[in-house]
Amino acid sequence: MDPECIFVLDHYNDYISGELHPDKIERVEKHLKLCPNCENFLSKAFQIHGRTIDLLKRVPAPKTLKKSISDLFDSA
Ligand SMILES: [Zn+2]
Numbered sequence: 001m002d003p004e005c006i007f008v009l010d011h012y013n014d015y016i017s018g019e020l021h022p023d024k025i026e027r028v029e030k031h032l033k034l035c036p037n038c039e040n041f042l043s044k045a046f047q048i049h050g051r052t053i054d055l056l057k058r059v060p061a062p063k064t065l066k067k068s069i070s071d072l073f074d075s076a
Helices: 003-017 022-034 036-058 063-075
Strands: none
Touching (some): 003 022, 003 036
16 A cells, blocks of 8 residues: 555544645645545545534534533543
8 A cells, every 4th residue: 555545544633624734735735646445535524524514513412412422521
């Protein structure tokens, strides 16, 4: 496997959420232009990510989940 493909796979999550360092974004985007596989993979990942955010906005989290999350923060 191309090491650049591995780099993209390692960092796509941060890339999608916009948390990737600009230098690394450049490296990812450079590779996407050369590699249809990664381009394809990332465009799907973007769609799924968009859907996940959509769902989180639309579906209210169950109270028990909200409670366990706030418990986590309280104990931190
Ligand atoms: Zn690739």
